[in-house]
Amino acid sequence: MALRLPSLQALHVFEAAARHLSLTRAALELNVTPVAVSRMVARLEDALGFKLFARTKTGLALTDEGAKLQVAVASGFGLVSDTINELRSRQEESETVTLSIASGFASQWLLPRHQRFQTAFPSVNLRLQVMASRLYGPLDGADLGIRLHKAGSANDPFCFCPELIVPVCSPGYLAEYGPLDAPRQAVGHTLIHLEPTTHAWADYFDVTGIVTRASAKHVSYSDPGLALQAAMLGHGVMLGWLLAVAAPLNSGTVVPASQRIVETGCNYVLECRTREPSQSTQQVAQWLIDEMRAELAKAEPILASVERVQSRPPT
Template identity: 35%
Template sequence: MSIWNILPRMHWHLPSLSALRTFEAAERHMSFTKAAVELNLTQSAVSRQIRLMEDYLGVELFQRVNQRLAVTEAGRAYAEEVRRVLHSLQEATLRLMSYQEQGGILHIATPSVFGVKWLIPRLHSFYSKHPDILLNIVTRSKPFDLESEKLDVAIHWGNNDWPNVVAHPLVGRELVPVCSPAYLQSIGTVKAPGDLAKAALLQHARRPNRWQEWFDAHGAGNVNAWAGARFEHFYLITQAAVAGLGVGLLPRMFVEDEVKSGRLVMLFDDGFEGSDIYHLVYPEHKSNDAKVGKFREWILKQAQEDGTKGSAA
């Protein structure tokens, strides 16, 4: 008797992968025609696949309401799950296709502005030293869950108050107030920190006390430090300052190009250091991971060479 007759068989109660892709596209576009264009099929082929799926599942996925396509409640719930599974399958496939036996893949999460302004311009030196390691970089605007998102390392901005991780300070502690030349002209001369009382102060939504810290450090604690629009990202604050919406308090490293080009004016240049800084963080159990170790060594050296607060501790 063959061993294949002894082993238990898996019975998958699933529509075909092509049918699932068709259903996902149809639900996302809420149109069989648009799904057909995306998948390079005919509209009748899409309609037929959906009908066969409904027959197989015994559940109605779409309805026609006033000659318009509408997804049923069951169809919407199923589409969300199908979309999640297809994304996971795609990620697994891409990881397999890009797998390199010697170095492997290092999964990194970073705030988008840090990735664009600081990390990516320096990556050529990492690849020159470690061409066998493939980097998979994703961006996040909020704190990441390293374990659930299967990340190896992440870049966090804060004061090292994250549990169960190893954190190394990198860059970004020095903050400078900037605005557009036109905005500066509109509010008049700014010679002392207290003169910013007449300005709109662009706020970082997750760090609302930064302006107050800056004024306190400059002996101008009586200024209303919360008078201004709030933004979730440094990038948005930078663009708001360039657009003349007010004065932004931003890491020097993010506005150097704008200051050099004349799009922004640095109002004071006294090296004020806030309490937060960008950190390299990773789970404690990855401390001895070879890929993490190589990236840690490289990025800490980059931070030190940047003349900032990088540390190899």
């Protein structure tokens, strides 16, 4: 059952009048006329059914009922004020860190870590700028962003992940169609294409020397996250960048579809928008790097037996 309370405005006027024991001083505080205060108090008394003030020779005095209501109202308003101040203080103390990343990395690596991130950074609000295209270009207002750097960036202190291109598919798909290295003659593979991309299937077959079959089917996606999801669902084989597929490889939702992967020598680097990022931004950057290093270390045994073919990335 809903509580039937007087209006907050009436209680606010009463609290001021009770605190000052003067309609005039209450009116000055509230920036209204004494007549308006008097009328509001009278309406409140009519609604409640009892008097809140008594007039004496020296001025206003609270009745017993008025004194009790004053304590309750003052306590309630005080609690509301304290709570608002606390919430404002928390808001001022919190900081938003904007991260520019690829959709596949966001969905498969970062989002599953959301709770761990919140535990590590309870006062940081994480905002994502998700890119469906290749990880090039400026950060466009983001505090941090993962971007592809040329060969020689492995020694960068913010080096995040090497550019390794790994054909991946679901375990069920591999069991049914076999690896790319020795495809079954009866049924061709389905190749999942990503457009645009730094390495297409034609580049992969040219570098690795694997011969494609004419019976191969083709499906194209413009979003890397959707392409990866299709591979996880068994729809075909996708050229997966280790940045996005390390976590699915470790969880077993995808497996290598070939014994040959492409190593470009380039690296994904976690860039900072400014030379002097905030302390929260620096801490978030280090947390991301540490988490990815642990992910890559876990994936090493899975990729230990595959052949790494060196290649220069297309321009």
